[in-house]
Amino acid sequence: MNFISRAWLYIIRKKGKSILLFIILLVMATFVLTALALGNASNAAQMELRKSLGGSFLIGFDYTENNPYLKVESVDGGTLVYSTQQISPELVEQVRSIDGVNYCSATTESLAVLPSLDLFAGNIPIEEEFRNSSKILGTWKSEELSRFTSGQLALTEGRHIMPGDKNKGLISKDLADKNGLKIGDVIQTDKGVEIEIVGLFVPKEIEGINDQVTTYDKIQNLIISDLATRIANENSPATQGFNELTVSVDDPQNMENIITKVKEIKGVDWKGFAIMVDNEGYENAAFSLQQLSELVSTILIVVLIVSVVILSLILTLWSRTRVHETGILLSLGIRKLSILGQYIAEVLIIAVLAFSLSYFSSNAIAGQMGTILQPEQSAANVQVEEDGISAGSRGEAGTDMGTQEIEMPQLQVTVQIQDMGVLFLIGLGIVTVSAGISSISVMRLKPREILSKMS
Amino acid sequence: MEILNLHDVTYSYDKKKNILKGISIQMETGKMYAILGPSGCGKTTLLSLLGGLDSPSSGKILFDGKDIEKVGLGNHRKNYVSFIFQGYNLIDYMTPQENVRLTAKQPALPFLERLGLSKDEAKRNVLKLSGGQQQRVAIARALASKAPIILADEPTGNLDEDTAQDIAEILKESAHKTNKCVVVVTHSNELAKQADIVLRLMRGKLQMEQLY
Numbered sequence: 231m232n233f234i235s236r237a238w239l240y241i242i243r244k245k246g247k248s249i250l251l252f253i254i255l256l257v258m259a260t261f262v263l264t265a266l267a268l269g270n271a272s273n274a275a276q277m278e279l280r281k282s283l284g285g286s287f288l289i290g291f292d293y294t295e296n297n298p299y300l301k302v303e304s305v306d307g308g309t310l311v312y313s314t315q316q317i318s319p320e321l322v323e324q325v326r327s328i329d330g331v332n333y334c335s336a337t338t339e340s341l342a343v344l345p346s347l348d349l350f351a352g353n354i355p356i357e358e359e360f361r362n363s364s365k366i367l368g369t370w371k372s373e374e375l376s377r378f379t380s381g382q383l384a385l386t387e388g389r390h391i392m393p394g395d396k397n398k399g400l401i402s403k404d405l406a407d408k409n410g411l412k413i414g415d416v417i418q419t420d421k422g423v424e425i426e427i428v429g430l431f432v433p434k435e436i437e438g439i440n441d442q443v444t445t446y447d448k449i450q451n452l453i454i455s456d457l458a459t460r461i462a463n464e465n466s467p468a469t470q471g472f473n474e475l476t477v478s479v480d481d482p483q484n485m486e487n488i489i490t491k492v493k494e495i496k497g498v499d500w501k502g503f504a505i506m507v508d509n510e511g512y513e514n515a516a517f518s519l520q521q522l523s524e525l526v527s528t529i530l531i532v533v534l535i536v537s538v539v540i541l542s543l544i545l546t547l548w549s550r551t552r553v554h555e556t557g558i559l560l561s562l563g564i565r566k567l568s569i570l571g572q573y574i575a576e577v578l579i580i581a582v583l584a585f586s587l588s589y590f591s592s593n594a595i596a597g598q599m600g601t602i603l604q605p606e607q608s609a610a611n612v613q614v615e616e617d618g619i620s621a622g623s624r625g626e627a628g629t630d631m632g633t634q635e636i637e638m639p640q641l642q643v644t645v646q647i648q649d650m651g652v653l654f655l656i657g658l659g660i661v662t663v664s665a666g667i668s669s670i671s672v673m674r675l676k677p678r679e680i681l682s683k684m685s
Numbered sequence: 686m687e688i689l690n691l692h693d694v695t696y697s698y699d700k701k702k703n704i705l706k707g708i709s710i711q712m713e714t715g716k717m718y719a720i721l722g723p724s725g726c727g728k729t730t731l732l733s734l735l736g737g738l739d740s741p742s743s744g745k746i747l748f749d750g751k752d753i754e755k756v757g758l759g760n761h762r763k764n765y766v767s768f769i770f771q772g773y774n775l776i777d778y779m780t781p782q783e784n785v786r787l788t789a790k791q792p793a794l795p796f797l798e799r800l801g802l803s804k805d806e807a808k809r810n811v812l813k814l815s816g817g818q819q820q821r822v823a824i825a826r827a828l829a830s831k832a833p834i835i836l837a838d839e840p841t842g843n844l845d846e847d848t849a850q851d852i853a854e855i856l857k858e859s860a861h862k863t864n865k866c867v868v869v870v871t872h873s874n875e876l877a878k879q880a881d882i883v884l885r886l887m888r889g890k891l892q893m894e895q896l897y
Contacts, residue, residue, distance in 0.1 A: 231786045243778035243810075558774045561738060562788050562830075563763025676739060 233568045237575035247548065252580050254544065255661070258537040259581075259588035260595060263645050263653050265533060267596040269526040271643040276520070277481075283512045284332065285482030286376075287489060289317065289325075289475040292504040299502040301467075315502040316471030319393055319457060321495065322370045325477055328491045330484045333379050335476040336370035338460050338469060341446050342453070343420035348409055352445040360444070364451040366419075368460030368472070372400060372429075375454070376476055381434055383449075388413045388429030395456035399425035403432050404450040417453075423463045425455055482512040538660050545577065545668035556672050566673050574665040581661045585653055593645045600643030686714050688833060688866050689735060694744035695889075696730055703742070704730055706889035714833055717860040717867040719880035721894065726886045728870040729838055735868060736768055736836045737761035748834075767827030769856075771839035773819040775811040781822040782807045789829035796825040800855060817848035824855055828863065835859060837869045841876055853879040 241248045291297065291313040299315040317336060326334040341363040349364055369375055372391035377383045391398055399417070406412065406427070416424050433449045445451060461469055479488050485507060493500055552573075559569050689712040696705040704727040712718060722728050733739045734746060737758035746753050753761040767788070768774070775784045781802060785793035797807045800821040802814075811819055820840060827835045837856060841849035857879045860867040869876060877883050883894035 231783070236787075239783060240778055554774075555776060558776060559787070561736070561762065561768045561770075561774070562826075563759065563761075563766070564787070565759055565763070 233572040255584035260591045261533040263592035265530040266649040272523045286478045287507045312468035333374040333478040335376040336472040338368040338473045342366045350450045352443045354444045363446045368457045383431045396458040398428045399455040400429040402450045403430040541664040549668045577665045596643040690747040692745040694741045715864045716881040719877040722886035736766045767830045767832040769837035771842040796829045835867045
């Protein structure tokens with residue numbers, strides 16, 4: 231008779247012990263599976279939150295003395311500060327190709343005088359020289375501009391600005407209507423640079439009557455062009471590339487990794503740039519979910535330790551009652567390994583049954599736990615960076631800090647097949663170790679010693 | 686045919702006092718041996734050494750000319766020896782058939798029926814059988830194992846006179862008809878009378894007794 235047959239006979243004939251062990255293992259497995267399901271649900275919710283919130287970092291000039299490329303020049307009675315190492319379209323292209331990067335919003339902006347255009351007037355008085363000026367935003371790919379990706383602007387006609395474009399531009403539909411312009415028409419700056427209109431955009435909102443805004447900051451007057459247009463119009467060493475690059479990533483947790491990869495790009499001296507991470511929105515929103523994850527991990531560890539201790543104690547107590555049986559089996563020439571195999575197989579057979587049935591019990595409990603935990607997770611107020619309505623004041627990207635209510639992802643607490651796999655792997659390991667440890671004291675005895683104990 | 690050979694075997698529990706002192710004896714198949722002696726003289730210890738449950742402090746035990754230590758005590762117990770104990774030592778969650786099948790690959794029922802158990806009794810839990818029936822199951826297990834040596838420790842100690850007589854005859858028959866070497870440790874003169882050779886263990890030495 232092999233050890234499996236002996237184990238099976240023991241299980242079906244010693245019903246009391248088998249049922250007690252089954253209940254212990256079922257409870258243990260239910261706790262473990264519930265904790266695993268909660269952990270997975272929390273991780274999935276965090277992942278969903280990360281995907282929905284995203285994250286971004288800004289690459290800009292380092293305006294401190296650490297930047298060896300920084301130049302300060304006096305121009306027209308003022309001071310011009312710029313970096314000779316600027317963000318090239320090639321660098322933007324390389325950053326964009328990194329896995330996990332969603333958008334690259336590369337910009338360089340300044341004011342340009344547009345003598346032939348009738349602009350929308352702002353309500354802040356400005357000097358005469360700026361009255362016919364508007365902001366020109368040089369970009370790499372306008373569809374990846376944060377103003378477009380955030381929905382502040384929407385392209386309604388034509389196409390976006392693409393890398394490699396020269397003397398192309400987008401204007402607002404309002405400005406086009408006001409000036410009788412259409413796609414294909416050309417506007418000209420006071421420096422003679424021509425901009426062919428290739429697309430029209432519509433802002434989601436325009437400034438209200440009470441909003442204080444200058445003419446050149448009005449969103450309806452904004453001109454989005456390519457880098458070549460900006461360089462031609464400025465004709466200055468200060469404008470040879472982009473000033474800022476906002477990199478949006480799909481997973482904030484992957485941010486550090488992406489930044490590391492960015493810094494590994496060859497041919498760039500990072501002493502000239504500063505990188506600023508904006509991860510606050512995600513961190514605020516994910517805090518409660520992270521706490522849940524930590525709680526679940528702690529519960530899981532405690533459950534595992536308690537399970538091992540309880541199981542080992544019970545099995546040790548039971549193994550001492552089986553000295554007689556061990557002696558008989560040894561005296562019959564059955565090897566210690568076979569006897570140990572029988573004792574372990576008994577627990578394993580019950581464990582497999584208990585672990586399988588725990589799928590249903592843990593699903594029921596996990597569902598309840600999910601319902602209990604859900605109300606606390608329904609919504610959270612997070613501080614996020616928002617694009618302002620106006621085109622922004624000079625030298626700024628036109629962003630404001632605001633509070634946004636983020637709907638927290640639903641906790642889908644269900645037991646997955648992989649949870650069962652983990653349970654079987656961990657559970658059967660624990661059971662084997664516990665049964666093995668508990669039998670060692672008996673197995674280490676010589677057959678004669680066991681027979682002496684028997685008598 | 687000589688099957689067991691003890692060469693100058695000594696045994697001590699504490700390495701100070703030898704309970705067995707230089708025992709040498711040859712045992713043959715087809716014979717039943719009875720070992721008599723007072724309590725605590727080392728009879729069960731001698732049986733344990735013969736069965737490979739323990740090792741002698743010095744000396745050798747040869748099975749079929751081979752040192753059982755070298756063959757392996759587990760191997761010796763598994764293939765060459767069957768035990769019958771005073772307390773029957775059956776596995777309490779098994780039926781008689783299952784107890785016999787622990788060591789035997791052949792069908793258990795013929796052995797049990799030969800020893801007087803019915804089919805119905807062969808399927809009951811062993812704890813629901815009488816002491817005599819349980820000892821018959823233990824003997825059936827020993828016989829079914831095909832081991833050439835049966836070692837019995839007070840096999841009739843817990844049985845009434847009639848049943849003890851039956852068991853003694855079964856053991857003798859096993860030696861004579863199935864050509865096994867049966868070694869019985871006992872206090873019972875009645876059982877010893879059934880043996881072909883009676884040995885007495887006194888002060889650690891084994892002496893051959895006159896046949897009854």
